Amino acid sequence: MKLYTTDYAPNPRRVRWVMAEKGITDIELVQVDIMKLEQRTHPVIAKAGSPHLPVLELDDGGVIAESVAIGRYLESLYPEPNLFGHDAREIADIEMWTRRLEQRLATPLMLGTRMKAAPLVILEDPNPAVGDYMFENAAAYCIGLDVHLADREFITAGRLTIADIACVCAFDFARIARFRPDKSLENVARWLGALRERAKALEI
Ligand SMILES: N[C@@H](CCC(=O)N[C@@H](CS)C(=O)NCC(=O)O)C(=O)O
Numbered sequence: 001m002k003l004y005t006t007d008y009a010p011n012p013r014r015v016r017w018v019m020a021e022k023g024i025t026d027i028e029l030v031q032v033d034i035m036k037l038e039q040r041t042h043p044v045i046a047k048a049g050s051p052h053l054p055v056l057e058l059d060d061g062g063v064i065a066e067s068v069a070i071g072r073y074l075e076s077l078y079p080e081p082n083l084f085g086h087d088a089r090e091i092a093d094i095e096m097w098t099r100r101l102e103q104r105l106a107t108p109l110m111l112g113t114r115m116k117a118a119p120l121v122i123l124e125d126p127n128p129a130v131g132d133y134m135f136e137n138a139a140a141y142c143i144g145l146d147v148h149l150a151d152r153e154f155i156t157a158g159r160l161t162i163a164d165i166a167c168v169c170a171f172d173f174a175r176i177a178r179f180r181p182d183k184s185l186e187n188v189a190r191w192l193g194a195l196r197e198r199a200k201a202l203e204i
Pocket residue numbers: 009010011012034039051052053054065066067068123
């Protein structure tokens with residue numbers, strides 16, 4: 001298999017993080033330069049029906065897109081450590097948190113960054129007002145997240161899951177547009193700090 005990826009983008013990084021946690025080393029990483037818009041003309045990416053990364057190319061030539069879908073596929077091939085849930089209740093809980101955080105936090109952070117960060121002008125017409133709106137929504141959501149994390153090390157299931165990975169990659173990306181959760185949100189800061197250390201140790 002081959003993973004079409006790019007170094008600084010948050011969605012491909014989610015998949016590389018899943019691979020690192022699971023110790024997956026037999027998937028070839030193929031770099032696509034999104035700042036040169038290579039994703040828009042790449043024949044393998046075109047097969048996925050959307051000019052975005054990441055894309056996983058299977059050995060039979062089929063493709064899977066969407067970072068969380070790719071992660072789920074990898075989990076079925078490499079079950080441990082488990083990132084998507086062991087049983088019905090856990091699977092539902094992790095799905096609930098992943099969808100909720102994607103919609104309320106990760107997407108606003110990533111879109112807001114695209115609207116505000118000067119280097120990304122090649123991908124998106126800048127619109128700082130929309131960017132500000134996205135960041136205000138993300139900042140408001142962080143207040144509730146801080147309460148949720150008060151007695152938790154991870155978002156759910158008592159261990160790292162795809163919900164944490166999806167979110168932290170968005171927070172890291174948003175740093176290029178200077179988004180920081182409010183300093184008063186100590187639980188978010190502790191959770192982010194610990195997961196950033198974990199990602200650093202895994203070199204992703
Ligand atoms: N929902 C998709 C989002 C994919 C996406 O937007 N990828 C970005 C990189 S993080 C991309 O390829 N952007 C290229 C472009 O906008 O032209 C996922 O989770 O994989």
